[in-house]
Amino acid sequence: MRLVVDLNRCQGFAQCAFLAPDVFVLHGGEALLFTSRFDEGLRDQVEQAAAACPVQAVLVDFSDEPAKGAEGHVG
Amino acid sequence: MALGTMSAQITDFSNRADPYPLYAALRKSPVTRQDDGSYLVSTYYEVRSLANDPRLSNDLRNRAPGAGGPAVAEEDTNLPPSFLFHDPPEHDRLRNTTMRPFGPPHSPRFLHDMRDDIARIITDLLDALDGKDEVDVVEDFAYPLPVTAICRILGVPREDEPRFHGWADIVASVLDPSQGKEKVQDARRELGAYLSDLIEAKRRHPGSGILGPLAQETGPNGSMSTAELASTSMLLLIAGHETTVNLISNATLTLLRHPDILKRFQTEPGLVVPLVEEVLRYEPPVQFIPFTVALSDIDIAGTTIPKGAQVWLLLASANRDPKRFEDPDRFDPDREDNQHLGFYTGIHYCFGAPLARMEAQLALPHLFRRIKNPRLMADPPPYRANPVLRGPRHLPVAIDGLAA
Ligand code: HEM
Ligand code: SF4
Numbered sequence: 001m002r003l004v005v006d007l008n009r010c011q012g013f014a015q016c017a018f019l020a021p022d023v024f025v026l027h028g029g030e031a032l033l034f035t036s037r038f039d040e041g042l043r044d045q046v047e048q049a050a051a052a053c054p055v056q057a058v059l060v061d062f063s064d065e066p067a068k069g070a071e072g073h074v075g
Numbered sequence: 076m077a078l079g080t081m082s083a084q085i086t087d088f089s090n091r092a093d094p095y096p097l098y099a100a101l102r103k104s105p106v107t108r109q110d111d112g113s114y115l116v117s118t119y120y121e122v123r124s125l126a127n128d129p130r131l132s133n134d135l136r137n138r139a140p141g142a143g144g145p146a147v148a149e150e151d152t153n154l155p156p157s158f159l160f161h162d163p164p165e166h167d168r169l170r171n172t173t174m175r176p177f178g179p180p181h182s183p184r185f186l187h188d189m190r191d192d193i194a195r196i197i198t199d200l201l202d203a204l205d206g207k208d209e210v211d212v213v214e215d216f217a218y219p220l221p222v223t224a225i226c227r228i229l230g231v232p233r234e235d236e237p238r239f240h241g242w243a244d245i246v247a248s249v250l251d252p253s254q255g256k257e258k259v260q261d262a263r264r265e266l267g268a269y270l271s272d273l274i275e276a277k278r279r280h281p282g283s284g285i286l287g288p289l290a291q292e293t294g295p296n297g298s299m300s301t302a303e304l305a306s307t308s309m310l311l312l313i314a315g316h317e318t319t320v321n322l323i324s325n326a327t328l329t330l331l332r333h334p335d336i337l338k339r340f341q342t343e344p345g346l347v348v349p350l351v352e353e354v355l356r357y358e359p360p361v362q363f364i365p366f367t368v369a370l371s372d373i374d375i376a377g378t379t380i381p382k383g384a385q386v387w388l389l390l391a392s393a394n395r396d397p398k399r400f401e402d403p404d405r406f407d408p409d410r411e412d413n414q415h416l417g418f419y420t421g422i423h424y425c426f427g428a429p430l431a432r433m434e435a436q437l438a439l440p441h442l443f444r445r446i447k448n449p450r451l452m453a454d455p456p457p458y459r460a461n462p463v464l465r466g467p468r469h470l471p472v473a474i475d476g477l478a479a
Protein backbone atom coordinates (compact mmCIF):
# COMPACT_ATOMS: atom_id res chain seq x y z
CA MET A 1 0.00 0.00 0.00
CA ARG A 2 1.31 3.43 -0.74
CA LEU A 3 0.44 7.08 -0.71
CA VAL A 4 1.52 10.32 -2.26
CA VAL A 5 0.87 13.94 -1.29
CA ASP A 6 -0.11 16.23 -4.15
CA LEU A 7 2.52 18.96 -3.87
CA ASN A 8 0.42 21.51 -5.66
CA ARG A 9 -2.51 21.15 -3.30
CA CYS A 10 -0.89 20.69 0.11
CA GLN A 11 -1.13 23.88 2.18
CA GLY A 12 0.55 22.62 5.33
CA PHE A 13 -2.57 22.34 7.53
CA ALA A 14 -0.77 19.43 9.30
CA GLN A 15 -4.00 17.51 9.87
CA CYS A 16 -2.31 14.40 8.48
CA ALA A 17 0.61 14.70 10.93
CA PHE A 18 -1.79 14.85 13.91
CA LEU A 19 -3.81 11.80 12.92
CA ALA A 20 -1.03 9.63 11.44
CA PRO A 21 2.14 10.59 13.31
CA ASP A 22 3.82 7.34 12.24
CA VAL A 23 3.44 8.27 8.57
CA PHE A 24 3.56 12.08 8.29
CA VAL A 25 6.07 14.27 10.08
CA LEU A 26 6.08 18.03 10.05
CA HIS A 27 9.63 19.22 9.89
CA GLY A 28 10.50 22.64 11.32
CA GLY A 29 6.94 23.84 10.91
CA GLU A 30 7.43 24.07 7.15
CA ALA A 31 8.23 20.84 5.35
CA LEU A 32 6.04 17.76 5.43
CA LEU A 33 7.85 14.42 5.31
CA PHE A 34 5.95 11.22 4.70
CA THR A 35 6.55 7.52 4.23
CA SER A 36 5.04 6.57 0.93
CA ARG A 37 4.96 2.80 1.56
CA PHE A 38 3.00 1.51 4.52
CA ASP A 39 1.55 -1.79 5.67
CA GLU A 40 -1.73 -3.03 7.11
CA GLY A 41 -0.84 -1.87 10.65
CA LEU A 42 -0.91 1.78 9.57
CA ARG A 43 -3.96 1.53 7.35
CA ASP A 44 -6.37 3.16 9.87
CA GLN A 45 -4.01 6.06 10.50
CA VAL A 46 -3.58 6.68 6.78
CA GLU A 47 -7.34 6.53 6.11
CA GLN A 48 -7.97 9.05 8.88
CA ALA A 49 -5.24 11.37 7.64
CA ALA A 50 -6.41 11.24 4.02
CA ALA A 51 -10.02 12.00 5.02
CA ALA A 52 -8.97 14.87 7.29
CA CYS A 53 -6.81 16.73 4.78
CA PRO A 54 -8.80 19.93 4.15
CA VAL A 55 -7.62 20.13 0.53
CA GLN A 56 -7.70 16.36 -0.11
CA ALA A 57 -4.03 16.28 -1.05
CA VAL A 58 -3.29 12.79 0.34
CA LEU A 59 -3.77 10.22 -2.42
CA VAL A 60 -3.79 6.60 -1.27
CA ASP A 61 -3.50 3.28 -3.08
CA PHE A 62 -4.52 0.41 -0.80
CA SER A 63 -3.47 -2.32 -3.27
CA ASP A 64 -0.42 -4.50 -2.57
CA GLU A 65 1.67 -3.38 -5.56
CA PRO A 66 5.29 -2.91 -4.51
CA ALA A 67 6.17 0.79 -4.65
CA LYS A 68 9.41 2.29 -5.92
CA GLY A 69 10.38 5.34 -3.83
CA ALA A 70 10.26 4.86 -0.06
CA GLU A 71 10.35 8.47 1.08
CA GLY A 72 8.44 11.49 -0.08
CA HIS A 73 9.00 15.13 0.61
CA VAL A 74 6.84 18.23 0.42
CA GLY A 75 8.44 21.63 0.73
CA MET B 76 -30.89 45.24 18.15
CA ALA B 77 -32.41 45.12 14.69
CA LEU B 78 -30.70 42.73 12.36
CA GLY B 79 -30.90 42.84 8.57
CA THR B 80 -33.82 40.92 7.13
CA MET B 81 -32.11 37.67 6.15
CA SER B 82 -29.72 37.58 9.10
CA ALA B 83 -32.71 38.10 11.40
CA GLN B 84 -34.38 35.08 9.84
CA ILE B 85 -31.25 32.97 10.18
CA THR B 86 -30.94 33.80 13.87
CA ASP B 87 -34.72 33.43 14.44
CA PHE B 88 -35.22 30.38 16.65
CA SER B 89 -38.14 29.13 14.58
CA ASN B 90 -35.71 28.40 11.73
CA ARG B 91 -33.19 26.55 13.88
CA ALA B 92 -34.25 22.99 13.03
CA ASP B 93 -33.95 23.61 9.29
CA PRO B 94 -32.10 26.75 8.20
CA TYR B 95 -31.13 25.23 4.84
CA PRO B 96 -34.01 26.66 2.73
CA LEU B 97 -32.92 30.15 3.85
CA TYR B 98 -29.38 29.47 2.71
CA ALA B 99 -30.67 28.16 -0.64
CA ALA B 100 -32.58 31.41 -1.14
CA LEU B 101 -29.51 33.45 -0.21
CA ARG B 102 -27.28 31.60 -2.69
CA LYS B 103 -29.24 33.15 -5.57
CA SER B 104 -26.63 35.88 -5.17
CA PRO B 105 -23.25 35.07 -3.60
CA VAL B 106 -23.07 38.30 -1.57
CA THR B 107 -26.13 39.98 -0.04
CA ARG B 108 -26.15 43.40 1.61
CA GLN B 109 -28.32 43.74 4.72
CA ASP B 110 -30.25 46.88 5.75
CA ASP B 111 -27.87 47.28 8.68
CA GLY B 112 -24.84 47.52 6.37
CA SER B 113 -23.51 44.02 6.99
CA TYR B 114 -22.88 41.52 4.16
CA LEU B 115 -23.81 37.85 3.98
CA VAL B 116 -21.65 35.55 1.86
CA SER B 117 -23.40 32.28 0.99
CA THR B 118 -21.57 30.49 -1.84
CA TYR B 119 -18.62 28.07 -1.60
CA TYR B 120 -15.99 29.72 -3.77
CA GLU B 121 -16.68 33.20 -2.40
CA VAL B 122 -16.56 32.06 1.25
CA ARG B 123 -13.33 30.17 0.59
CA SER B 124 -11.74 33.06 -1.22
CA LEU B 125 -12.63 35.53 1.55
CA ALA B 126 -11.38 33.10 4.22
CA ASN B 127 -7.97 33.31 2.57
CA ASP B 128 -8.12 37.07 1.95
CA PRO B 129 -5.84 39.15 4.22
CA ARG B 130 -8.18 42.12 3.68
CA LEU B 131 -10.76 40.34 5.82
CA SER B 132 -10.05 40.70 9.55
CA ASN B 133 -11.13 38.73 12.61
CA ASP B 134 -10.16 41.67 14.83
CA LEU B 135 -13.30 43.50 15.86
CA ARG B 136 -11.41 46.64 16.73
CA ASN B 137 -11.27 47.24 12.96
CA ARG B 138 -14.98 47.72 12.65
CA ALA B 139 -15.93 51.22 11.46
CA PRO B 140 -17.35 53.39 14.25
CA GLY B 141 -21.12 53.14 14.15
CA ALA B 142 -21.00 50.20 11.73
CA GLY B 143 -24.19 48.19 11.77
CA GLY B 144 -24.61 44.56 12.56
CA PRO B 145 -24.70 42.70 15.83
CA ALA B 146 -22.00 43.17 18.42
CA VAL B 147 -20.52 39.76 19.01
CA ALA B 148 -17.12 40.80 20.24
CA GLU B 149 -15.44 39.44 23.28
CA GLU B 150 -15.97 43.02 24.39
CA ASP B 151 -14.34 42.81 27.75
CA THR B 152 -11.67 44.91 29.37
CA ASN B 153 -10.50 42.20 31.77
CA LEU B 154 -8.82 39.94 29.24
CA PRO B 155 -7.21 40.56 25.84
CA PRO B 156 -8.99 39.03 22.81
CA SER B 157 -8.12 35.39 22.13
CA PHE B 158 -6.28 34.45 18.91
CA LEU B 159 -9.58 33.76 17.19
CA PHE B 160 -10.12 37.54 17.31
CA HIS B 161 -6.60 38.50 16.24
CA ASP B 162 -4.97 38.97 12.82
CA PRO B 163 -1.32 38.20 11.97
CA PRO B 164 1.26 38.66 13.32
CA GLU B 165 -0.31 38.47 16.82
CA HIS B 166 -2.60 35.62 15.79
CA ASP B 167 0.32 33.52 14.58
CA ARG B 168 2.45 34.18 17.66
CA LEU B 169 -0.34 33.08 20.00
CA ARG B 170 -1.53 30.15 17.90
CA ASN B 171 2.00 28.81 17.32
CA THR B 172 2.85 29.10 21.00
CA THR B 173 -0.33 27.25 21.95
CA MET B 174 0.40 24.56 19.35
CA ARG B 175 3.79 23.74 20.87
CA PRO B 176 2.57 21.29 23.57
CA PHE B 177 -0.50 20.22 21.52
CA GLY B 178 0.64 19.14 18.07
CA PRO B 179 3.32 18.92 15.38
CA PRO B 180 6.06 19.87 14.89
CA HIS B 181 6.94 20.01 18.64
CA SER B 182 4.46 17.51 20.10
CA PRO B 183 3.41 15.25 17.22
CA ARG B 184 2.23 12.42 19.47
CA PHE B 185 0.41 14.34 22.22
CA LEU B 186 -3.09 13.82 20.82
CA HIS B 187 -2.38 10.40 19.39
CA ASP B 188 -1.37 9.30 22.89
CA MET B 189 -4.74 10.51 24.27
CA ARG B 190 -6.67 7.97 22.18
CA ASP B 191 -6.90 5.34 24.90
CA ASP B 192 -7.95 7.92 27.49
CA ILE B 193 -10.70 9.15 25.22
CA ALA B 194 -11.85 5.60 24.45
CA ARG B 195 -12.00 4.97 28.22
CA ILE B 196 -14.19 8.06 28.80
CA ILE B 197 -16.52 6.82 26.04
CA THR B 198 -16.78 3.31 27.50
CA ASP B 199 -17.52 4.69 30.98
CA LEU B 200 -20.27 6.97 29.66
CA LEU B 201 -21.88 4.12 27.71
CA ASP B 202 -21.60 1.63 30.60
CA ALA B 203 -23.60 4.10 32.70
CA LEU B 204 -26.57 3.69 30.31
CA ASP B 205 -27.07 0.08 31.35
CA GLY B 206 -30.66 -0.68 32.30
CA LYS B 207 -32.18 2.30 30.47
CA ASP B 208 -34.73 2.05 27.67
CA GLU B 209 -34.47 5.75 26.80
CA VAL B 210 -31.35 7.89 26.54
CA ASP B 211 -30.72 11.56 25.87
CA VAL B 212 -27.75 11.32 23.52
CA VAL B 213 -26.83 14.96 24.24
CA GLU B 214 -26.93 14.94 28.05
CA ASP B 215 -25.80 11.35 28.55
CA PHE B 216 -23.06 11.17 25.94
CA ALA B 217 -22.32 13.92 23.42
CA TYR B 218 -21.90 16.72 26.02
CA PRO B 219 -19.96 15.00 28.83
CA LEU B 220 -17.44 13.44 26.42
CA PRO B 221 -15.84 16.61 24.98
CA VAL B 222 -16.11 18.38 28.34
CA THR B 223 -14.12 15.65 30.04
CA ALA B 224 -11.69 15.42 27.12
CA ILE B 225 -10.89 19.16 26.98
CA CYS B 226 -10.41 19.31 30.74
CA ARG B 227 -7.90 16.43 30.49
CA ILE B 228 -6.12 18.11 27.60
CA LEU B 229 -5.81 21.41 29.42
CA GLY B 230 -5.03 19.74 32.74
CA VAL B 231 -8.01 21.20 34.65
CA PRO B 232 -8.50 19.37 37.98
CA ARG B 233 -11.44 16.96 37.75
CA GLU B 234 -13.11 18.31 40.88
CA ASP B 235 -13.37 21.76 39.22
CA GLU B 236 -15.09 20.47 36.08
CA PRO B 237 -18.72 20.97 37.18
CA ARG B 238 -18.08 24.68 37.82
CA PHE B 239 -17.00 25.12 34.20
CA HIS B 240 -20.20 23.94 32.61
CA GLY B 241 -22.28 26.89 33.70
CA TRP B 242 -19.62 29.45 32.81
CA ALA B 243 -18.80 27.92 29.44
CA ASP B 244 -22.46 27.71 28.42
CA ILE B 245 -22.94 31.40 29.11
CA VAL B 246 -19.65 32.59 27.65
CA ALA B 247 -20.26 30.68 24.41
CA SER B 248 -23.45 32.68 23.87
CA VAL B 249 -21.26 35.65 22.77
CA LEU B 250 -21.24 33.94 19.42
CA ASP B 251 -25.01 34.26 19.30
CA PRO B 252 -25.71 37.61 17.62
CA SER B 253 -29.21 37.80 19.11
CA GLN B 254 -28.12 37.51 22.76
CA GLY B 255 -27.51 40.26 25.30
CA LYS B 256 -24.04 40.60 26.74
CA GLU B 257 -24.37 41.33 30.46
CA LYS B 258 -24.48 37.79 31.83
CA VAL B 259 -21.62 36.97 29.49
CA GLN B 260 -19.39 39.63 31.03
CA ASP B 261 -19.93 38.26 34.53
CA ALA B 262 -19.24 34.67 33.49
CA ARG B 263 -16.10 35.71 31.60
CA ARG B 264 -14.84 37.57 34.63
CA GLU B 265 -15.32 34.61 36.98
CA LEU B 266 -13.89 32.09 34.54
CA GLY B 267 -10.97 34.42 33.76
CA ALA B 268 -10.13 34.78 37.46
CA TYR B 269 -10.29 31.02 37.95
CA LEU B 270 -8.02 30.40 34.97
CA SER B 271 -5.46 32.99 36.06
CA ASP B 272 -5.22 31.24 39.44
CA LEU B 273 -4.89 27.87 37.75
CA ILE B 274 -2.08 29.16 35.49
CA GLU B 275 -0.31 30.51 38.56
CA ALA B 276 -0.56 27.09 40.20
CA LYS B 277 0.61 25.33 37.02
CA ARG B 278 3.70 27.51 36.86
CA ARG B 279 4.89 25.82 40.04
CA HIS B 280 3.37 22.35 39.49
CA PRO B 281 2.80 21.74 35.77
CA GLY B 282 1.01 18.38 36.18
CA SER B 283 -0.48 16.79 33.07
CA GLY B 284 -2.02 18.57 30.06
CA ILE B 285 -0.95 21.55 27.98
CA LEU B 286 -1.52 24.34 30.55
CA GLY B 287 1.61 23.30 32.48
CA PRO B 288 4.06 23.82 29.59
CA LEU B 289 2.13 26.91 28.43
CA ALA B 290 2.37 28.45 31.90
CA GLN B 291 6.16 28.24 31.46
CA GLU B 292 5.78 30.46 28.38
CA THR B 293 4.43 33.30 30.49
CA GLY B 294 7.77 34.02 32.15
CA PRO B 295 10.03 36.99 31.31
CA ASN B 296 11.50 35.27 28.21
CA GLY B 297 8.31 33.51 27.22
CA SER B 298 6.15 34.27 24.22
CA MET B 299 2.80 35.07 25.81
CA SER B 300 1.53 36.97 28.83
CA THR B 301 -0.49 35.41 31.63
CA ALA B 302 -3.56 37.36 30.49
CA GLU B 303 -3.08 36.07 26.93
CA LEU B 304 -2.82 32.52 28.20
CA ALA B 305 -5.97 33.00 30.28
CA SER B 306 -7.94 34.11 27.23
CA THR B 307 -6.42 31.32 25.12
CA SER B 308 -7.49 28.77 27.74
CA MET B 309 -10.96 30.23 27.76
CA LEU B 310 -11.15 29.91 23.99
CA LEU B 311 -10.04 26.28 24.10
CA LEU B 312 -12.44 25.45 26.89
CA ILE B 313 -15.43 26.94 25.17
CA ALA B 314 -14.54 25.57 21.77
CA GLY B 315 -14.13 22.18 23.42
CA HIS B 316 -17.46 22.41 25.26
CA GLU B 317 -19.78 23.79 22.66
CA THR B 318 -18.83 22.37 19.27
CA THR B 319 -17.93 18.67 19.44
CA VAL B 320 -21.19 18.03 21.29
CA ASN B 321 -22.99 19.18 18.15
CA LEU B 322 -20.84 17.07 15.83
CA ILE B 323 -21.70 13.91 17.77
CA SER B 324 -25.37 14.84 18.20
CA ASN B 325 -25.80 15.92 14.58
CA ALA B 326 -24.13 12.71 13.40
CA THR B 327 -26.43 10.60 15.60
CA LEU B 328 -29.52 12.46 14.42
CA THR B 329 -28.48 12.21 10.77
CA LEU B 330 -27.79 8.46 11.06
CA LEU B 331 -31.17 7.85 12.69
CA ARG B 332 -32.78 9.75 9.82
CA HIS B 333 -30.97 7.54 7.28
CA PRO B 334 -31.69 3.92 8.32
CA ASP B 335 -29.93 2.41 5.28
CA ILE B 336 -26.69 4.18 6.07
CA LEU B 337 -27.06 3.34 9.76
CA LYS B 338 -27.48 -0.34 8.92
CA ARG B 339 -24.35 -0.28 6.81
CA PHE B 340 -22.42 1.61 9.52
CA GLN B 341 -23.30 -1.03 12.13
CA THR B 342 -21.53 -3.72 10.10
CA GLU B 343 -18.83 -1.45 8.69
CA PRO B 344 -17.52 0.74 11.56
CA GLY B 345 -14.65 2.07 9.39
CA LEU B 346 -17.30 4.07 7.52
CA VAL B 347 -17.07 6.52 10.42
CA VAL B 348 -14.08 8.27 8.86
CA PRO B 349 -15.80 9.61 5.72
CA LEU B 350 -19.11 9.78 7.60
CA VAL B 351 -17.78 12.35 10.08
CA GLU B 352 -16.51 14.49 7.19
CA GLU B 353 -19.92 14.31 5.53
CA VAL B 354 -21.66 15.38 8.77
CA LEU B 355 -19.24 18.33 8.94
CA ARG B 356 -20.44 19.28 5.46
CA TYR B 357 -24.13 18.45 5.78
CA GLU B 358 -24.89 19.59 9.36
CA PRO B 359 -21.85 21.65 10.40
CA PRO B 360 -21.69 22.35 14.17
CA VAL B 361 -20.45 25.90 13.45
CA GLN B 362 -22.99 27.25 10.98
CA PHE B 363 -21.46 30.61 10.18
CA ILE B 364 -18.87 33.19 11.19
CA PRO B 365 -20.75 36.44 11.79
CA PHE B 366 -18.02 38.82 12.83
CA THR B 367 -15.32 39.34 10.18
CA VAL B 368 -14.57 42.91 9.07
CA ALA B 369 -13.41 44.27 5.67
CA LEU B 370 -10.12 46.17 6.09
CA SER B 371 -10.51 47.82 2.69
CA ASP B 372 -13.06 47.78 -0.12
CA ILE B 373 -13.31 44.21 -1.43
CA ASP B 374 -14.72 43.51 -4.89
CA ILE B 375 -16.26 40.08 -5.02
CA ALA B 376 -18.83 38.45 -7.32
CA GLY B 377 -19.93 41.82 -8.69
CA THR B 378 -20.40 43.46 -5.28
CA THR B 379 -18.11 45.86 -3.44
CA ILE B 380 -17.97 45.20 0.28
CA PRO B 381 -16.95 48.58 1.71
CA LYS B 382 -14.13 49.08 4.17
CA GLY B 383 -15.30 48.63 7.78
CA ALA B 384 -18.34 46.53 6.88
CA GLN B 385 -19.15 43.46 8.92
CA VAL B 386 -19.12 40.26 6.87
CA TRP B 387 -20.90 36.99 7.71
CA LEU B 388 -19.37 33.89 6.15
CA LEU B 389 -22.09 31.25 5.90
CA LEU B 390 -20.13 28.00 6.13
CA ALA B 391 -23.25 25.82 6.28
CA SER B 392 -24.57 27.43 3.11
CA ALA B 393 -21.25 27.12 1.27
CA ASN B 394 -21.27 23.42 2.20
CA ARG B 395 -24.56 22.99 0.31
CA ASP B 396 -23.57 25.00 -2.75
CA PRO B 397 -24.56 22.95 -5.82
CA LYS B 398 -21.74 24.61 -7.78
CA ARG B 399 -19.27 22.76 -5.56
CA PHE B 400 -21.14 19.69 -4.28
CA GLU B 401 -23.25 17.45 -6.49
CA ASP B 402 -26.71 16.85 -5.06
CA PRO B 403 -25.73 18.87 -1.97
CA ASP B 404 -28.86 18.17 0.09
CA ARG B 405 -28.16 14.44 -0.02
CA PHE B 406 -26.27 12.93 2.93
CA ASP B 407 -23.69 10.70 1.27
CA PRO B 408 -20.72 9.35 3.26
CA ASP B 409 -19.24 8.00 0.00
CA ARG B 410 -18.95 11.50 -1.45
CA GLU B 411 -15.55 12.00 -3.06
CA ASP B 412 -13.28 15.01 -2.75
CA ASN B 413 -15.25 16.37 0.21
CA GLN B 414 -13.47 19.68 0.85
CA HIS B 415 -16.17 20.98 3.20
CA LEU B 416 -15.70 24.19 5.19
CA GLY B 417 -16.98 22.76 8.49
CA PHE B 418 -13.70 23.64 10.21
CA TYR B 419 -13.29 26.80 8.11
CA THR B 420 -10.08 27.27 6.07
CA GLY B 421 -7.06 29.56 5.97
CA ILE B 422 -5.14 30.79 9.00
CA HIS B 423 -8.08 30.42 11.41
CA TYR B 424 -8.70 26.79 10.39
CA CYS B 425 -9.99 25.08 13.53
CA PHE B 426 -7.21 24.54 16.03
CA GLY B 427 -9.05 21.63 17.64
CA ALA B 428 -10.05 19.81 14.44
CA PRO B 429 -7.82 16.76 15.05
CA LEU B 430 -9.22 16.41 18.57
CA ALA B 431 -12.82 16.79 17.42
CA ARG B 432 -12.27 14.22 14.65
CA MET B 433 -10.65 11.77 17.04
CA GLU B 434 -13.50 12.10 19.56
CA ALA B 435 -16.22 11.65 16.94
CA GLN B 436 -14.43 8.78 15.18
CA LEU B 437 -14.15 6.91 18.47
CA ALA B 438 -17.53 7.89 19.91
CA LEU B 439 -19.88 7.00 17.06
CA PRO B 440 -18.85 3.36 16.43
CA HIS B 441 -18.91 2.69 20.19
CA LEU B 442 -22.33 4.32 20.58
CA PHE B 443 -23.95 2.44 17.71
CA ARG B 444 -22.38 -0.87 18.68
CA ARG B 445 -23.75 -0.61 22.22
CA ILE B 446 -27.27 0.84 21.95
CA LYS B 447 -29.76 -1.74 20.65
CA ASN B 448 -32.41 -0.83 18.10
CA PRO B 449 -32.19 2.98 18.53
CA ARG B 450 -35.31 5.00 17.58
CA LEU B 451 -35.68 8.80 17.45
CA MET B 452 -38.36 9.96 19.89
CA ALA B 453 -38.73 13.50 18.51
CA ASP B 454 -38.03 14.71 15.02
CA PRO B 455 -36.94 17.46 14.89
CA PRO B 456 -35.51 17.35 18.39
CA PRO B 457 -35.50 20.53 20.54
CA TYR B 458 -32.59 22.78 19.51
CA ARG B 459 -30.19 24.99 21.47
CA ALA B 460 -30.83 28.75 21.22
CA ASN B 461 -27.44 29.47 19.64
CA PRO B 462 -27.67 29.84 15.82
CA VAL B 463 -23.88 29.76 15.30
CA LEU B 464 -22.98 26.75 17.44
CA ARG B 465 -26.09 24.92 16.28
CA GLY B 466 -27.24 21.53 17.50
CA PRO B 467 -29.93 19.69 19.46
CA ARG B 468 -30.45 20.65 23.12
CA HIS B 469 -31.77 17.15 23.77
CA LEU B 470 -31.79 14.05 21.60
CA PRO B 471 -34.12 11.51 23.16
CA VAL B 472 -33.66 8.03 21.70
CA ALA B 473 -35.54 4.86 22.66
CA ILE B 474 -33.40 1.71 22.88
CA ASP B 475 -33.86 -1.99 23.65
CA GLY B 476 -31.07 -1.92 26.21
CA LEU B 477 -27.34 -2.03 25.91
CA ALA B 478 -25.02 -4.56 24.27
CA ALA B 479 -22.09 -5.75 26.36
C1 HEM C 1 -16.69 19.53 15.70
C2 HEM C 1 -16.12 20.36 16.45
C3 HEM C 1 -15.59 21.69 15.98
C4 HEM C 1 -15.95 22.47 14.93
C5 HEM C 1 -17.02 22.21 13.88
C6 HEM C 1 -15.11 23.65 14.95
C7 HEM C 1 -15.17 24.67 14.02
C8 HEM C 1 -14.35 25.78 14.01
C9 HEM C 1 -14.43 26.86 13.07
C10 HEM C 1 -15.47 26.98 11.96
C11 HEM C 1 -13.46 27.75 13.37
C12 HEM C 1 -13.16 29.08 12.67
C13 HEM C 1 -13.74 30.21 13.47
C14 HEM C 1 -13.36 31.57 12.96
O1 HEM C 1 -12.31 31.79 12.38
O2 HEM C 1 -14.14 32.48 13.18
C15 HEM C 1 -12.76 27.23 14.50
C16 HEM C 1 -11.69 27.84 15.11
C17 HEM C 1 -11.13 27.38 16.27
N1 HEM C 1 -11.42 26.20 16.94
FE1 HEM C 1 -12.77 24.83 16.42
N2 HEM C 1 -14.28 23.56 16.02
C18 HEM C 1 -14.52 22.37 16.67
C19 HEM C 1 -13.89 21.86 17.79
C20 HEM C 1 -12.87 22.50 18.44
C21 HEM C 1 -12.21 22.00 19.62
C22 HEM C 1 -12.48 20.67 20.29
C23 HEM C 1 -11.30 22.95 19.97
C24 HEM C 1 -10.38 22.97 21.15
C25 HEM C 1 -9.44 22.17 21.36
C26 HEM C 1 -11.37 24.03 18.99
C27 HEM C 1 -10.59 25.16 19.00
C28 HEM C 1 -10.63 26.15 18.06
C29 HEM C 1 -9.80 27.34 18.12
C30 HEM C 1 -8.79 27.66 19.19
C31 HEM C 1 -10.11 28.11 17.00
C32 HEM C 1 -9.49 29.45 16.59
C33 HEM C 1 -8.47 29.18 15.53
C34 HEM C 1 -7.76 30.46 15.05
O3 HEM C 1 -8.31 31.55 15.19
O4 HEM C 1 -6.63 30.32 14.55
N3 HEM C 1 -12.34 23.71 18.08
N4 HEM C 1 -13.31 26.01 14.88
S1 SF4 D 1 -1.33 16.84 3.16
FE1 SF4 D 1 -3.18 17.92 3.68
S2 SF4 D 1 -3.31 17.65 5.89
FE2 SF4 D 1 -1.22 17.14 5.35
S3 SF4 D 1 -0.07 19.04 5.57
FE3 SF4 D 1 -0.72 18.96 3.43
S4 SF4 D 1 -2.64 20.06 3.38
FE4 SF4 D 1 -2.21 19.53 5.47
